[in-house]
Amino acid sequence: MTVTPHTNNHQVVLITGASSGIGYAAALAFAKSGANVIATARRVDRLASLETAVQRLPSPHGAIYAVALDVRDPNDMQLALQKGLERFGHIDVLVANAGVGQRGAVVDSDWDDLQILLRTNIDGVLHSIRAVVPVMRKQGNGGHIIIVSSVAANMTAPYTACYSASKAFVSSIARSLRLELEADHITVTDMLVGRTATEFNEKRLGASGYAARAPKLPVMPAEKVGEAMVKAVNKRQKTVILRFFDRLIIWANALVPNIIGRRALKQYRV
Numbered sequence: 001m002t003v004t005p006h007t008n009n010h011q012v013v014l015i016t017g018a019s020s021g022i023g024y025a026a027a028l029a030f031a032k033s034g035a036n037v038i039a040t041a042r043r044v045d046r047l048a049s050l051e052t053a054v055q056r057l058p059s060p061h062g063a064i065y066a067v068a069l070d071v072r073d074p075n076d077m078q079l080a081l082q083k084g085l086e087r088f089g090h091i092d093v094l095v096a097n098a099g100v101g102q103r104g105a106v107v108d109s110d111w112d113d114l115q116i117l118l119r120t121n122i123d124g125v126l127h128s129i130r131a132v133v134p135v136m137r138k139q140g141n142g143g144h145i146i147i148v149s150s151v152a153a154n155m156t157a158p159y160t161a162c163y164s165a166s167k168a169f170v171s172s173i174a175r176s177l178r179l180e181l182e183a184d185h186i187t188v189t190d191m192l193v194g195r196t197a198t199e200f201n202e203k204r205l206g207a208s209g210y211a212a213r214a215p216k217l218p219v220m221p222a223e224k225v226g227e228a229m230v231k232a233v234n235k236r237q238k239t240v241i242l243r244f245f246d247r248l249i250i251w252a253n254a255l256v257p258n259i260i261g262r263r264a265l266k267q268y269r270v
């Protein structure tokens, strides 16, 4: 990866988990909108493909800078941000997107899987926020943080309970952080994403067999989520739910959580 200083007044967006799925689509959408993107993940070969895809966008488009990063490591996070700042000079938007799925009973799941889930979906989001906000504050121009949560946050979700709880955690953080950062003019978006066509399901940790009777839910393309992120920043949206179907899921969980939970219990039981 060549590093040439590229500082200008373009919006600069740091995205975690940009090597595939929603993060990859978000990187393309922000670059298309003219933003400069710091694209981070562990798989550098995938990030290189993303760099090529951005360079092939019709001009004008923003620049891309790929940086290897494991979100579970706070030092890695600081280093990636530092490299991004050296390249682009400032930071305006964080998309805290990197995440993994996990399926399995709370008690019987492999502890190593649960550690990866919690360290990635919870620690990873906190590390990115705690790295970026002090820089945004110092810059004094406000900023925007998009936290990628799920319609599964707050769901009664037997056999995907730890994943759902990890998303409930980040949604809760989003709501409180929004008030903590109000005085700094930093907007926080809680992005409640529904089923999206990505590698997410096939890479899910834990008992894949539990999905055998899972319902076929409507799936949206990752590009739709990426474009919604650009809109969320432009319109300073606080909560984003992309589809009516996703809204229905959230309402049903709020109104009749036990009915939803019992359905999931039947579908996911081994």
Ligand SMILES: NC(=O)c1ccc[n+]([C@@H]2O[C@H](COP(=O)([O-])OP(=O)(O)OC[C@H]3O[C@@H](n4cnc5c(N)ncnc54)[C@H](OP(=O)(O)O)[C@@H]3O)[C@@H](O)[C@H]2O)c1
Binding pocket: 016, 017, 018, 019, 020, 021, 022, 023, 040, 041, 042, 043, 044, 046, 069, 070, 071, 072, 097, 098, 099, 100, 101, 120, 148, 149, 150, 151, 193, 194, 195, 196, 197, 198, 199, 200, 201, 203
């Ligand atoms: N797909 C869905 O239906 C859906 C629904 C609701 C919410 N979401 C959320 O959307 C987000 C993105 O998921 P996706 O669907 O796009 O799945 P994906 O294609 O599997 O993407 C996950 C991304 O996270 C990165 N990642 C995982 N562990 C990491 C680590 N330790 N350090 C750095 N990066 C890491 C992966 O990159 P590397 O492996 O290269 O590091 C990859 O770029 C997740 O937070 C997920 O919970 C997805």
